[in-house]
Amino acid sequence: MTAADGTTVVVVGGSMAGLLAARALSDHAASVVVFERERLTEEVAPRGHVPQGRHLHLLLAAGLDLLRQWFPGIEEDLKVRGAVPVDGHRAWVHQGGAYRARGDWGRPVLCLTRPLLEHVVRERVAATCGVTLESGSLAERVTVTGRRVTGVVVAGVERPAGLVVDCSGRSSRIAQDLATSRLLMPPITRVGIDIGYSSFFMRRSPDDLEGDSVVCIDTPGSFRAASVLPVEGDRWQVALGGVHGDVPPCDDEGIHAFAAALPSPVVGQLLDRCERLSPVATYRFPSSQRRHYEKSPLLQGFVTLGDASSSFDPIYGQGMTSAALQAAALGEAARTLGVLSPELPNRFHRKAAQIIDSPWRIAVGGDFAHPATTGPRPLGTAQLNRYGQRVVQAAHVSLPVARTFNRVLQLSDPPAVLLRPDMLVRVLTSARRSPAVTGDAVSHPRVGLDTPD
Numbered sequence: 001m002t003a004a005d006g007t008t009v010v011v012v013g014g015s016m017a018g019l020l021a022a023r024a025l026s027d028h029a030a031s032v033v034v035f036e037r038e039r040l041t042e043e044v045a046p047r048g049h050v051p052q053g054r055h056l057h058l059l060l061a062a063g064l065d066l067l068r069q070w071f072p073g074i075e076e077d078l079k080v081r082g083a084v085p086v087d088g089h090r091a092w093v094h095q096g097g098a099y100r101a102r103g104d105w106g107r108p109v110l111c112l113t114r115p116l117l118e119h120v121v122r123e124r125v126a127a128t129c130g131v132t133l134e135s136g137s138l139a140e141r142v143t144v145t146g147r148r149v150t151g152v153v154v155a156g157v158e159r160p161a162g163l164v165v166d167c168s169g170r171s172s173r174i175a176q177d178l179a180t181s182r183l184l185m186p187p188i189t190r191v192g193i194d195i196g197y198s199s200f201f202m203r204r205s206p207d208d209l210e211g212d213s214v215v216c217i218d219t220p221g222s223f224r225a226a227s228v229l230p231v232e233g234d235r236w237q238v239a240l241g242g243v244h245g246d247v248p249p250c251d252d253e254g255i256h257a258f259a260a261a262l263p264s265p266v267v268g269q270l271l272d273r274c275e276r277l278s279p280v281a282t283y284r285f286p287s288s289q290r291r292h293y294e295k296s297p298l299l300q301g302f303v304t305l306g307d308a309s310s311s312f313d314p315i316y317g318q319g320m321t322s323a324a325l326q327a328a329a330l331g332e333a334a335r336t337l338g339v340l341s342p343e344l345p346n347r348f349h350r351k352a353a354q355i356i357d358s359p360w361r362i363a364v365g366g367d368f369a370h371p372a373t374t375g376p377r378p379l380g381t382a383q384l385n386r387y388g389q390r391v392v393q394a395a396h397v398s399l400p401v402a403r404t405f406n407r408v409l410q411l412s413d414p415p416a417v418l419l420r421p422d423m424l425v426r427v428l429t430s431a432r433r434s435p436a437v438t439g440d441a442v443s444h445p446r447v448g449l450d451t452p453d
């Protein structure tokens, strides 16, 4: 069946996953109604039910590519509103003891705040033919007849639907209710990382970092990280992170001490140089979590995507892009099968599981390099982490490795491309030349024209 059937799709949750699912399905259903519990306003600001919106949100290249397809002109629109494109020529990424080789890493990423991104995507979705956004509307539960979901209840009123898409986030009440009533019980995997974030904004002037852009630092062994990204409003958005209880501080003295102890002096120097513009926001993220719908008998007329299905250690910046890739897969399943097809939930969740596998392996695999990480390890994690260390080292000196590695991290290519024979040879030969291996001095960027070399 197709759009001509008059089918209504209901999407629960009007955050990134819900908005993108609505856009992807709008081509294949007569109407799509998005229910968002929070009353949404025109203000571009973090909102209560998406508290992570106060923290740094990187949209990876694969996500940006989908946004460009769904919303023609959105990249230019975001740039006009202050989003900053960053490419491999202007980025400083310190990882594993040195900086990644700079040059052409492929498509630039766009740096902007999460509230701005969500706001612009929401404007576009609200203007999409056939899509209605009902904010201030809590979906209390789904209605079920036999093994088919038939709609949702909002403010005590049943709203029938041919397909219900749960995009209500990691602690989805719908998922919990369906599990409690034993109707839908996907196995759940959790990998404990207990990451703590401290985030804030600083004023950015054009000659900070001599006009260059992004800094990501990790500390081998301690797993501390810091990112400083340029965002709209001539600001730097800063995130400091630590794992397994190593929570970054939120007072001035503590923040400076944390930054000063990183292996690159750049973050500390930028903090000394730039004026802090906001209070410090904090966040604790206990574990990556995955509901394995692909391993469960499913309900007809019901699918789940975004954080409600899988949420990853945020340090890798994958959540929104993974949601976008899943939304595209849902749109494709609806195109080929029709939104009412009894086969759609199975087809979609099998494909979604493949999509989730890449970010899951990158995030969870990386997290298992820390001995305190808990939960089931994906097969081959120790060997892949050893090879991953070589990739990081090779990327210090080899631009082709840096480019391929970047495409994997941006979810544009699967991790398997790093294991192709030609890449394997390049990685193993280049890694030996990394300053992290040879002990050669690493030169750091200057944070300002007035900074001594």
Ligand SMILES: Cc1cc2nc3c(=O)[nH]c(=O)nc-3n(C[C@H](O)[C@H](O)[C@H](O)COP(=O)(O)OP(=O)(O)OC[C@H]3O[C@@H](n4cnc5c(N)ncnc54)[C@H](O)[C@@H]3O)c2cc1C
Binding pocket: 012, 013, 014, 015, 016, 017, 018, 035, 036, 037, 038, 049, 050, 052, 055, 056, 057, 058, 059, 060, 137, 138, 139, 140, 167, 168, 169, 170, 172, 173, 174, 197, 283, 285, 305, 306, 307, 308, 311, 314, 315, 316, 317, 318, 319, 320, 321, 323
């Ligand atoms: C600290 C931190 C940093 C992050 N950094 C990045 C990053 O750099 N890059 C990246 O891509 N991702 C990042 N993420 C992950 C990203 O925030 C999520 O993956 C993304 O928001 C997924 O969105 P979602 O729509 O699935 O869920 P959410 O954003 O959690 O939204 C769920 C929505 O559903 C609504 N809702 C809930 N229940 C109901 C109901 N019953 N009825 C109606 N509405 C309901 C809520 O109000 C909310 O709007 C980060 C996460 C954290 C915690």
